[in-house]
Amino acid sequence: MPVTKVHFQPVYDQGKNLLGVFLSPELWAKAQAEISPAIDKALEELDPSTVKIPPEPMKDWELLAQYWDFQYELPVDVSCEHCGSSTQDWQKDEPRKFRLRTATLGGLANFECQKCRSRIIKKHFKNKVDVECRPYVEK
Incomplete structure (x- = not known):
């Protein structure tokens, strides 16, 4: 089995619609520092209510x-x-x-x-x- 399929696996439903992507713990540990900011930014764009606004001082x-x-x-x-x-x-x-x-x-x-x-x-x-x-x- 190729290494890519072990660490990075798209997950599909019965209708072959993409549900998400599985990342192995090893891949996540190596890429988390670079991937997390991009995910946070994308989440803010998808749902602005996820942005945590600090209280005014x-x-x-x-x-x-x-x-x-x-x-x-x-x-x-x-x-x-x-x-x-x-x-x-x-x-x-x-x-x-x-x-x-x-x-x-x-x-x-x-x-x-x-x-x-x-x-x-x-x-x-x-x-x-x-x-x-x-x-x-x-x-």
Whole structure:
């Protein structure tokens, strides 16, 4: 019996319809590191509900707001330069147009645009806010 049939075997039903593919434990052990990311990506495309979205770090945002001592109000507006999406208060949007990815006590807030996945980075300084919009890059 050829080695291929032992380690990689298509499985068919009685009507000769492909049901799936059997991989031997040995083949899976050798190929898992390279195959798993491709399978995960394909599963996301087939069923977007399988994507695990981490919760927003709201405690970090609340801590930033609690210790906010700059001369201007903590800005809650967010805009994306890439797709044009914007909001006056990202926390009040339902569904969210922007999700908080990180917030630090040092004044850095990082948002993800839900339309184009760009990153909007707001750097809060004593007298100003610098905003940077980075396009989404596939890893």
